[in-house]
Amino acid sequence: MRRFEFAVDREHARAVNEIVADLRRLRVLALAAAGLFGVGTGYLIWLNHPWSYLLAVAFALGAATALFIGLWTPHRGRVDKLYTVGELVPAVVSETSDKATTLLALVDLAKPNSDGPRYALVTRTVRTLPGHHGRPGERVPAVTVRIDRAPTSMGDLRQTVSAIPIAWATRDLNIIERARKAIREVEWQLLTDNLELAAKVRRVDAKRLLLDPQQLPDELRSYAT
Template identity: 80%
Template sequence: MRRFEFAVDREHARAVNEVVATLRRLRVLGIGAAIVLGLGTAFLVWVNHPWSYLLAVAFVLGAATSLFIGLWTPHRARVDKLYAAGELVPAVVSETNGTGATLLALVDLAKPNADGPRYALVTRTVRALPGHRIRVGERVPAVTVRIDRAPGSVGDLWQSVSAMPIAWGTRDLNVIERARGEIREVEWELLTDNLDLADKVRDVDAKRLLLDPQQLPDELRG
């Protein structure tokens, strides 16, 4: 797995990193749901009917699950941990609009015990890309993020993999350029040649498009 080490600017990441913002919202929703379900449990116990106790058990289980999500999420939301754990991957701006852009990224979905890489195209809609020009074809180095832990994988492939731009973790343009240079040219060219597939990736239910290994450049066949 190709790693990329750099000093993460946490203040910058808190302001612009959309993955961290999503995990933060998940934490708030989890704790909020736990409170609501806890109050519902208390009410059902107060009703003191056989059916209410059955519902109370379900509410307790739901509250425990929600509380776990709310307490576990902060560990996932540590931005330096996300960058350290991710694999450096290429992403290219495939579309721009008035509110942001769409990135097309090349990721390896294979789990560590898989027999070779399994490359796929994934997309991500972003509102901001500090340090980049918002134009089609712009090369955006990123790292992979797997938001769901379990039971989210099927067989030898991860089920949910997304791309998080390096630019969401640093203001230093030299760091972004260094990350861009550590990605092979053949990977950038593969994305550039397939920009027209971004719409197809967004339309499929899995939000990813597996690439045929036989149609990949020799350098990517593992």
């Protein structure tokens, strides 16, 4: 797995990293829900009816679940960790508008014990892209965010892999350029050649498009670099 080490600008990341912002909103909503469920539990117990006790148990479980999410979310959204554990991958601007930019990224869905890589195209729509011009075809180095929701590992592919720009974690244009150069030209070229597939990726339910290994360049058919 290709790592890219750099000093994360936490202040910058908190301001522009959309994953951090989304997790922050999730935490607020979860804690608010925990409070409401807690009040509801107390009220149902106060009613002192058989049916209210049954509902109180359900409300209490809801409060516990929401509280767990609210307390766990900050650990999930640590900016440094996102960029430390993620794999450096290429992404290319595929579409722009006044309000958002769509990135097409090349990611490896294979799990560590797999025989070889399984490349796929994924898209991400971002509201901000500092350090970039946002022109179609522009190269945007990114890191993967991997999520396996299943409690046990199933199959050889990860369920969900997304990509977040390096530019969400640093203001330093030299770092962005260094990350860009650390990605092989064959990967950038593969994305450039498949830009028209971004619209198709957005339409599929899985939000990813697996690439046929037999149609990949030789350099991408194994883990060797």
